Amino acid sequence: MKFIKKFFVRTLFLILLLFSNFDIFSQSTPPKTDTSQLITPITDTLSKNSTSSSGLSSEVKYTADDSIKFSIDGNIVYLYGNARVSHEEMELSSSYIRLDQKNKLLFASGQRNKYSVYKGRPILKQGSEPPVTSDSLVFNFDTKRGKSFGTLTEVDGGFIQANQFKKNEYNEGFFKNGIYSTCSLPEPHTHFGIHITRGIVTEKQVISGPAYLVIEHVPLPAAIPFGFFPKTNKRASGLLFPTFGEDGTRGFFMRGLGWYFGINDYWDAEVRGTLYSKLSYETSLQARYRKNYKYSGGLNLSYASNRDPNSIEGTVNAKPRKDFNIQWTHSQSAEANPGTSFSANVNIGTSSYFQNTRVAGDRIEQATNSSVSSGINYQRTFANNLFNFSTSLRHSQDLQKQRLSLDLPTFNLGMTTINPFESKSGSANPKWYERISVGYSMQGSNSISDAHEDSVFKKETLKRFRNGIQHSVPISMSFNVAKYFQFSSGVSYGERWTLQTIRKRYDTDLKKVLVDTVSGFARNYDYSLNTGFSTKLYGTKNFRKGNLVAIRHVMTPNFSFSYRPDFSSDRFGFWRNIDVPADADTVLRDTRYSIYERAIGGGPGSGRSANINFSFENNIEAKVKSKSDTSSKFEKKPIIQGLTFSGNYDFEAEELNRLSTISFGGRTAFFKQKLAISFQGVLDPYRLDTDGSRRIGFLFQEGRLARLSSFSFSTGFNLNPAAFKRRQDNLTEQQNNPNTTQQQREDISEILRNPNGFVDFSIPWNLNASYSFFFSNNGVIRNVTNNLNFTGDFSVTPKWKVSYSSGWDFKANDFTTTSFAINRDLHCWDLAFNWVPFGLYKSYSVDLRVRASILQDLKLSRRSASNSGIYYR
Secondary structure, eight states: OHHHHHHHHHHHHHHHHHHTTSOOOOTTSOOOOOOSOOOOOEEOOSOSEEEEOTTSSSOEEEEOSSEEEEOTTSOEEEEEEEEEEEETTEEEEEEEEEEETTTTEEEEEOEEOTTOOEEOOOEEEETTSOOEEEEEEEEETTTOOEEEEEEEEEETTEEEEEEEEEEOTTOOEEEEEEEEESOOSSSOOSOEEEEEEEEEEOSSEEEEOOEEEEETTEEEEEEESOEEEEOOSSOOOEEEOOEEEEETTTEEEEEEEEEEEOOOSSEEEEEEEEEETTSOEEEEEEEEEEETTTEEEEEEEEEEEEOOTTSOTTSGGGSOEEEEEEEEEEEEOTTTSTTEEEEEEEEEEOTTHHHHHOOTTSOHHHHTOSEEEEEEEEEEEETTTTEEEEEEEEEEEETTTTEEEEEEEEEEEEEEEEOTTOOTTOOSSOOGGGGOEEEEEEEEEEEEEEEETTSTTSHHHHTTOEEEEEEEEEEEEEEEETTTEEEEEEEEEEEEEEEEEEEEEEETTTTEEEEEEEEEEEEEEEEEEEEEEEOOEEEEEEOSSSSEEEEEEEEEEEEEEEEEOOTTSTTTTSEEEOBOOTTSOHHHHTOEEETTTTSTTOOOOSSOEEEEEEEEEEEEEEEEEOOSOSSOSEEEEEEEEEEEEEEEEETTSOGGGSBOOEEEEEEEEETTTTEEEEEEEEEEOEEEOTTSSSEEEEGGGGTOOOEEEEEEEEEEEEESHHHHHHHHHHHHHHHTOTTSOHHHHHHHHHHHHOGGGSOOTTSSEEEEEEEEEEEEEOSSOEEEEEEEEEEEEEEEETTEEEEEEEEEETTTTEEOSOEEEEEEEOSSEEEEEEEEOSSTTOEEEEEEEESOGGGTTOEEEEEOOOOOOOOOO
């Protein structure tokens, strides 16, 4: 009982604060009729859109769809049918409005139709405040005093009503018979509410008369005779209520107990903790910030300590498993700083955090992820957009192998391609040297890969960071020949700087080669020449019968030649031999290595190359008779798009290495582009020995053209994508609305990031499916993997929706993680049932909660006491 009273008083205070900012009304009382003396009006048959400033300090604009009438002396205006009046920051719309210009009074009300239904209630909007609906209202333009009857407004998902409400010129509000409810109906049902008999709201305090708590129309013994609350006019800090339940591994829990900090208009934060009966615990700090039209973001720091309840005290297994997770998101508005952008999306922590902290029915998707990644990015353009600089900090983590890679940082400086010899006046036929273009780019990196997460910040690991800078200067020239051929020629120069090189030496005691890292600045370079041409070939096959009119084939062949010297020659000093004694393995004496093979960007390759590169891109489309009633008689439908075959031939390579493998890929779509399929593969023209390690000839010598060494394709579709796209567009529009609250923006962002994780009753059904297939054949072993995944939902009735997520692993011949959810729309409440029927995360949960965000802690949850998926190492 003490808990109910305490919760009631805190909720009452929040509700009374809302009364201070809005004119609040209830639709449960009959409208007040205008009984003042009326002068017989004369119909204005000339205009229905007028302006008046008679007796008023500023202009009043009014319109009406039905009619506008005036009194005999012209001081009173009567507006009928969708009437609208605007004055300074006030906008009022109603079925009937009476404007007394002489006495500076305004009266508005709805009207009853022939079925005695009261319609067209007044809707008042002042400045940026939410609109308020009432049965009738009176307002004095001069004194700024007003009184309304039967008012209703929505605040943070809850609904506030009052039989009578008035404000004076000192911005003090007085209300009588007020109700706060989670239900929007004039007579609330299935609701949680507080009845307030009388109240006064001023700038610095809130005073309440008798008030009592009601649930399902049943008054509870939680009431106060009066209340006096100071009003700070800023965010208020307060207690965050926990949830209770049981976990199969960690025991009973009290989850989410914490404190909310309303720091200022731009920042807020909350600290939460979770305690388990078997001595495990979790803590988290979540902070959010936002400045309109500038930036927004959030930071989440989490820490967990989990004990194995089956361990023996004093053993290694008895030590608690420590986990942490850091998440940070930041986005900058495009108009905040044109030419500069900064963003962040960080998710880093121990690999077992989500598995060890989830409870039944929670965090299924996060717990089953095999990898996470992070990125912090900064970009800026300068010198009239001639240069673009970008830098980033990146992280990728394999949660299964507990290995991670870091780029701290990488940066890129690029220059827009210029024509240094181009004439300033320009020319329709430029000379050949005016076509020469020059570019420049620089990339730098400081990175480490495949480091264990437990040792990433240790001294030994920090020494493994590789760093370097790469420069690239391409110079090219292009021109057309005989209108149909495009020729290009150029030279490319690249240079790499590094702070680490290697030296290999033979250890006579160990009888093996050792690698030493040599610190110090070193540089290497290479250059190459290239030339090429391309054209387009067209072919069309016409048909005289049927709906198929023609099939068109467009092929784009590309040929290029490139030459690069042998930079492994001793005169460059980039490659060396291993210094071995005379009695060592003779093979080692002839082995050469690059001292830059572990550097960022590596070093020049060995051997001279003279390559011919070739590719053939194909696009096939059909021309059919149009079935729709449009101005065009024909439609073009793609059959195959981007079907490309590519490879190269190196004249300087060994005979069985000159021709490369042939890569191919393409895409197509069916059912009006709703089902897209992309595919790629590799063809190998060589015969291999019995163990598949060495080429021994060409397959055409055996009457075969090539061997399919790998092939993969993927497809996915979304049924009912139009309704899904409309929902996403509407959510984006609401998020950018300046009247949207911070909490609403955060909820919308979460929905946009994970649209399948939230229920939308306005979409009757939705189905997403994806399929992937991969085949590989190295000449000895063949391997096939394929997976099918699908998610969707459907509405059983307008208020019941069933959601599902599952998949099938064809190699394991088993289902992937499967979950079902049933949601019931209870108008002012939400009921959700989540079920994972089998697997490691087998569980269920039931949640009943109030929709109003101000009462988000008012909920009832029940979760299964199943295994949470925790594992200990």
